[in-house]
């Protein structure tokens with residue numbers, strides 16, 4: 001019997017399917033729980049602190065206020081299973097919080113938040129391409145000095161080396177596409193703010209990037225449909241396996257998950273992505 005298709009596609013699901021179809025199946029279709037990770041929870045905490053910062057009037061968005069926002073975010077996140085599940089001891093928690101503080105401080109090297117005019121923070125957008133529902137949460141949507149839309153995504157991991165930069169922009173192009181579909185305006189700029197480095201990777205969406213995004217998303221969705229129909233999700237061993245929560249189930253690591261059907265070539269459109 002064909003597997004149940006996921007209800008929506010998001011940038012993280014697109015990236016996950018491209019990275020490893022089997023890990024995508026475990027996460028997006030089987031919905032297996034994954035233990036929290038320090039990196040992901042630190043990201044959640046810093047995003048929440050910046051969300052609180054942009055809830056303040058512009059003139060009050062100082063470094064001191066941002067550190068208060070981080071304290072508030074820590075208090076809010078502490079009872080959450082994502083935080084408790086890390087089971088940090090005193091020393092581990094001190095290090096975790098110090099690293100989060102470092103990211104918040106570095107954010108100020110990238111921009112002056114008192115000059116930003118946000119119109120949406122943690123904004124959930126959903127649009128359709130045919131029967132496919134696309135969904136994404138935009139960290140920050142703002143207006144620039146000319147009244148144009150700008151999409152910003154905060155990253156708390158390290159920036160990619162230059163040759164991988166365009167690949168990492170796939171998510172922000174996705175958000176740009178959602179804005180255009182829902183608000184009727186293409187953002188003038190999409191940017192990834194890598195807080196750890198700190199580094200901003202900025203791009204300008206075009207007709208070509210929007211067309212490319214549509215083609216890519218359709219190709220991914222066709223490949224997901226085909227994989228569900230054939231119950232055929234292959235493991236794709238690579239560097240990401242180090243952080244994969246599903247190693248004990250993965251045939252590439254001696255696990256027993258079946259991937260069914262004999263190997264066939266990837267759909268051509270997907271292989272080219």
Ligand code: SF4
Pocket residue numbers: 020021022023235236237238240241244245246247250251252253
């Ligand atoms: S361990 Fe590697 S190959 Fe296996 S499911 Fe995870 S990412 Fe895919």
